[in-house]
Amino acid sequence: MPPIIQTERLTKRYGIHRGITEVDLEVREGEVFGFLGPNGAGKTTTIRILLDLIRPTSGMAWVFGIASSSDPVAIHRRIGYLPGEFTLYDRLTGTETIEYFANLRGGFDRAYSGRLVERLGLDPSRRFREYSKGNKQKVGLVCALQHRPDLLILDEPTAGLDPLVQQTFNEILFEAKAEGRSAFISSHIISEVERTCDRVAIIRDGQIVRLDTVEALREMAAHEVELRFGEPVDPAPFEAIAGVSNLVVEGRTLRMLVTGPVAPVVRLAAAGDLVDFVSREPSLEEVFLAEYGTASGSPVR
Amino acid sequence: MTAAGAVGRRTEPGELERPSSLKRVLGLGSVFGKSIRDARRITIGLGLLYALIVVVIGSQIAADFDTAAKRQVMATQFQALPAIFQGMLGPAIGIETLGGFISWRGLNFVPVIYGIWSIVALAGALAGELARGSLDVVASTPLARRRLAVEKVLAYLVLLAVTVGIIGLATFATTNLFATLPGDAVAVDAVAAHMAWLYLMILFPGAAALAVAPFVGRGGALGVGAVVLFASFIVSAYAETVPVFEAIRDASYFHFTTGHRPIAGTWDWPAVGRLALVTGVLLVAGIEAFARRDLLVPGGGRFPVPRIRLWVMGPFSRGLGERFPAALVWGAFLGLFGLVLAASVDEFVAQLSKIPQVVEMIARLFPDADILSTAGFLQLAFFEDGVIIMGLAAAAFVGGWASDESERRLEVVLAAPIGRFAWAVRSAASVLVAIAVTTAVLAAAVAGGTALQGDDPLPTAIGVSILGLYGMSLAGIGLAVGGLIRPGLAAPVTLAIGLGSYLFNLVGTILEWPAPILDLAPQRHLGRPMIGDIDEIGLLLLGALAVGGVILCAFGVRRRDIGR
Numbered sequence: 001m002p003p004i005i006q007t008e009r010l011t012k013r014y015g016i017h018r019g020i021t022e023v024d025l026e027v028r029e030g031e032v033f034g035f036l037g038p039n040g041a042g043k044t045t046t047i048r049i050l051l052d053l054i055r056p057t058s059g060m061a062w063v064f065g066i067a068s069s070s071d072p073v074a075i076h077r078r079i080g081y082l083p084g085e086f087t088l089y090d091r092l093t094g095t096e097t098i099e100y101f102a103n104l105r106g107g108f109d110r111a112y113s114g115r116l117v118e119r120l121g122l123d124p125s126r127r128f129r130e131y132s133k134g135n136k137q138k139v140g141l142v143c144a145l146q147h148r149p150d151l152l153i154l155d156e157p158t159a160g161l162d163p164l165v166q167q168t169f170n171e172i173l174f175e176a177k178a179e180g181r182s183a184f185i186s187s188h189i190i191s192e193v194e195r196t197c198d199r200v201a202i203i204r205d206g207q208i209v210r211l212d213t214v215e216a217l218r219e220m221a222a223h224e225v226e227l228r229f230g231e232p233v234d235p236a237p238f239e240a241i242a243g244v245s246n247l248v249v250e251g252r253t254l255r256m257l258v259t260g261p262v263a264p265v266v267r268l269a270a271a272g273d274l275v276d277f278v279s280r281e282p283s284l285e286e287v288f289l290a291e292y293g294t295a296s297g298s299p300v301r
Numbered sequence: 302m303t304a305a306g307a308v309g310r311r312t313e314p315g316e317l318e319r320p321s322s323l324k325r326v327l328g329l330g331s332v333f334g335k336s337i338r339d340a341r342r343i344t345i346g347l348g349l350l351y352a353l354i355v356v357v358i359g360s361q362i363a364a365d366f367d368t369a370a371k372r373q374v375m376a377t378q379f380q381a382l383p384a385i386f387q388g389m390l391g392p393a394i395g396i397e398t399l400g401g402f403i404s405w406r407g408l409n410f411v412p413v414i415y416g417i418w419s420i421v422a423l424a425g426a427l428a429g430e431l432a433r434g435s436l437d438v439v440a441s442t443p444l445a446r447r448r449l450a451v452e453k454v455l456a457y458l459v460l461l462a463v464t465v466g467i468i469g470l471a472t473f474a475t476t477n478l479f480a481t482l483p484g485d486a487v488a489v490d491a492v493a494a495h496m497a498w499l500y501l502m503i504l505f506p507g508a509a510a511l512a513v514a515p516f517v518g519r520g521g522a523l524g525v526g527a528v529v530l531f532a533s534f535i536v537s538a539y540a541e542t543v544p545v546f547e548a549i550r551d552a553s554y555f556h557f558t559t560g561h562r563p564i565a566g567t568w569d570w571p572a573v574g575r576l577a578l579v580t581g582v583l584l585v586a587g588i589e590a591f592a593r594r595d596l597l598v599p600g601g602g603r604f605p606v607p608r609i610r611l612w613v614m615g616p617f618s619r620g621l622g623e624r625f626p627a628a629l630v631w632g633a634f635l636g637l638f639g640l641v642l643a644a645s646v647d648e649f650v651a652q653l654s655k656i657p658q659v660v661e662m663i664a665r666l667f668p669d670a671d672i673l674s675t676a677g678f679l680q681l682a683f684f685e686d687g688v689i690i691m692g693l694a695a696a697a698f699v700g701g702w703a704s705d706e707s708e709r710r711l712e713v714v715l716a717a718p719i720g721r722f723a724w725a726v727r728s729a730a731s732v733l734v735a736i737a738v739t740t741a742v743l744a745a746a747v748a749g750g751t752a753l754q755g756d757d758p759l760p761t762a763i764g765v766s767i768l769g770l771y772g773m774s775l776a777g778i779g780l781a782v783g784g785l786i787r788p789g790l791a792a793p794v795t796l797a798i799g800l801g802s803y804l805f806n807l808v809g810t811i812l813e814w815p816a817p818i819l820d821l822a823p824q825r826h827l828g829r830p831m832i833g834d835i836d837e838i839g840l841l842l843l844g845a846l847a848v849g850g851v852i853l854c855a856f857g858v859r860r861r862d863i864g865r
Contacts, residue, residue, distance in 0.1 A: 014597075048437075048596070051437075051440070051441050052446075053437055053440055053441070053595070053596040054595035054596060054597060055595060072445070072446075073443050073444070073445050074443075076441055076442055076443040076444070077443035079441065081437075081438065081441035083434070083437045083438060083441075085434055086434045086435060086437060086438055087433050087434045087435055088435050088438065089435060091339075092329075096329055099329055100329040100335060101438065101439075101442065103320040103324065103329055103330045103331065104331070104332070104439065104442040104443075104444055105442055105443060106317065106319070106443075107317030107318055107319045107320070108317065108318040108320070109316060109317055109318075110316075110318055111316060140438070143438065153441075
């Protein structure tokens with residue numbers, strides 16, 4: 001099935017400043033795709049190119065198979081967009097703001113918008129300038145969701161939302177996915193991406209350094225393994241196993257990091273007087289921090 | 302690798318309420334409709350304001366000069382004035398008729414005052430929304446970028462047409478209802494032709510601002526629009542007395558359309574057509590640039606200021622640091638005007654001395670001063686215009702001050718251990734000091750020009766300082782309103798008083814209103830400082846307005862809610 005979003009060697013430079021460099025991405029239909037990276041890594045630049053708000057220095061981007069610069073209106077017709085930083089019209093109320101953006105898309109589905117407003121717990125009667133940051137975010141979310149777009153492009157969607165509303169947002173996102181719609185979510189809140197996304201790309205200094213499913217990324221990271229034996233054990237055979245590092249001996253307990261399959265470690269331990277075995281799967285956060293902490297990432301193709 | 306054809310499918314929405322035609326034209330049904338909705342009140346207000354001025358001028362002239370003989374005397378007197386006295390109103394064409402007088406004394410200044418509106422509206426139509434951050438959301442809707450820009454620009458064209466239409470109706474009604482002499486009544490086609498010129502004159506500087514806004518941002522576009530407006534206006538107004546201006550006056554749109562005053566009986570469609578063509582090209586250029594360029598707030602092009610720690614020492618230095626580049630630019634812009642005028646005095650005096658009647662008349666008007674000196678010339682040619690431009694500068698600085706609160710920076714600042722009163726006093730003081738910086742640059746330029754003529758630069762420097770004090774007094778009023786009521790009112794009030802008092806004085810003088818009423822205009826208390834005529838009490842009053850405004854502002858900020 002052709003991808004919903006596809007980029008090929010997508011590059012953007014702002015004069016002497018780096019934007020993004022040769023970004024290759026594919027988002028599949030019906031997928032929730034997470035785009036992880038710290039501030040200034042290039043997430044928003046990528047999104048703005050997809051929407052044709054800015055144009056690439058080189059490379060190409062397609063959304064729904066349409067080149068982003070060739071027919072942006074056709075793309076916009078099928079997407080819902082929430083920018084990372086935005087302000088709308090101070091003097092309009094929440095209802096008026098939502099209605100205005102609905103009208104720009106051809107009409108106002110009052111009943112559906114009303115349901116979104118209710119689920120997100122927004123008081124739509126107040127003027128935009130009177131809203132708190134979280135409530136402004138809710139208005140932006142309703143504007144992005146109310147026309148049931150085929151593709152949601154959301155830049156930091158839960159910024160400013162309280163945990164309950166975040167949960168509601170996740171439910172809405174899962175419903176959209178269940179209906180076969182896709183989402184491209186930029187975030188630096190790793191736990192959120194881990195909960196909601198099927199696949200994740202990690203962008204660093206404008207380049208994609210990891211791109212895979214959440215599970216695969218976890219697999220690629222080191223597991224923390226703790227082995228407790230009934231009698232003292234020689235650590236040397238464990239150290240010799242490929243992927244084992246940071247091995248520490250504390251009496252009859254061995255602690256180590258295992259990158260890749262854990263089975264060789266388990267087999268060797270089972271051959272001895274193994275009393276207890278604990279293996280903790282790394283979180284996406286640890287994967288992410290490892291990418292940024294070790295500075296060892298190399299761009300993927 | 303290339304992507305395949307269009308994929309996926311569109312999920313159809315449920316019951317859609319399509320926006321009504323009314324909402325598309327005047328409401329939230331389209332970008333055009335929203336733009337009209339947002340500006341409808343100011344549009345009608347501006348139309349009615351000048352309509353009232355037209356009616357007042359027309360009715361009074363008809364009443365006071367009710368015979369052909371009286372009219373002819375009045376017209377002869379005005380037309381005998383050298384260009385320097387006619388100043389900003391341009392040549393007095395056909396002023397013995399009601400239409401001619403309204404055109405000269407009433408409508409000729411509209412392109413300047415309402416040109417500012419045009420610049421602000423069109424510089425901000427797209428670049429302003431981009432800077433605020435709302436344009437990204439609008440541009441992500443199924444609305445082509447070009448269409449978005451066209452709808453925004455078209456909305457302003459319609460709004461301007463409404464304003465000019467109201468003025469046109471008032472002009473037609475006034476010239477026909479108050480017609481007392483042959484030639485007073487003006488036909489509808491002449492009014493329409495006159496309004497077409499007026500429309501383009503107001504629009505032109507805004508179109509220039511729109512054309513450059515995608516490259517230089519909203520602030521830069523405002524500056525370009527202002528330079529186009531005021532430079533063209535000043536060059537045209539003083540071309541006959543300043544040789545440098547005479548050489549370039551054909552480039553001024555005020556000058557090359559001088560022959561088109563249909564309600565005064567002169568027509569020049571080719572000139573209006575030329576203006577229409579250039580305006581249209583600028584509008585199209587602005588729309589195309591917006592459609593083709595990245596939606597980014599331009600980062601470069603700002604006046605460079607050394608990055609020094611001084612600017613982050615506290616609320617005063619931060620406020621001054623924010624406004625310092627603009628203060629230098631305002632001073633340099635106004636100073637260049639003053640320098641050119643001061644350097645042209647000898648030529649002017651030589652020309653004027655050839656007309657003994659005029660010299661005699663000047664002596665009658667200004668018995669206690671040597672008006673044929675550099676200082677006297679500057680008082681006439683520079684000071685009166687400087688009053689308006691200083692009002693604009695004051696409004697710009699006050700607007701910057703107010704943005705600290707309206708853009709929520711103030712909340713962060715006040716979270717530091719700084720009292721509200723202290724913040725208000727220091728930040729408001731930075732506005733006054735910014736005006737002082739503008740004044741200092743201006744004074745240096747004008748005094749330099751005076752010195753080049755071999756005259757004593759001190760009186761002109763003192764005169765310019767008083768202009769600065771006037772700017773500070775306007776800022777004081779704006780700051781007080783911003784502090785006591787809400788920040789959003791600060792700049793509009795400053796601007797309204799600056800321009801409004803000019804118009805008030807202009808109309809009141811024509812209509813010979815009583816002195817106590819005319820004296821309500823602040824600029825009537827400036828004396829004639831360039832020629833040493835200083836109104837001490839007036840200066841005290843201006844100083845009190847400036848300082849008192851800061852104090853009132855601080856009291857207001859201390860007691861009211863922040864972030865309104």
